Amino acid sequence: MIRGTTIIGLRHNGRVAIGADGQVSLEETIVKQNANKLRKLYNDKILAGFAGTSADAFTLFERFESKIEEFRGNLPRAAVELAKDWRMDKYLRRLEALLAVLDKEHALIISGNGDVIEPDDGIVAIGSGGPYALAAARALMAHSNLDAKTIVRKSIQIASSICVYTNEKIVLLELT
16 A cells, blocks of 8 residues: 555535645655645646655656547546556556546546556545545545535545544645
């Protein structure tokens, strides 16, 4: 598992939101508390977040962004083509990072093994705090009337109370 971050994104009631904590850890030490691990891509129509080493994540962002441009915003196609490259390229196979990407129709996780996963419930969660945030988001979606952005924020807050690699310095992005 890639440690040191919590990213959660979801589609809920016609809205799309993604959030990340700001913590960067080097082994057992917190070295940064306000990192931004999120981006808007393709004319602000796609939300993306990364977990893993920064250099690897920026490399993946660049490659993914070029695939998004190449396939004119077609998120599933760009993700699959990136995954194909990931499996074929010796350099990419060594990258230790995950991407969570969303648009209004899709929520995908692109894994370090070159897998593309589309969860059934429209929630993507990665990083060491991801499982905690995922559980919180599922409960909040099922048992509250909260909007997507609020569910993302509260899910990361819950994860930060459990995971030592997650803090409450939350950055949020939303598609409108």
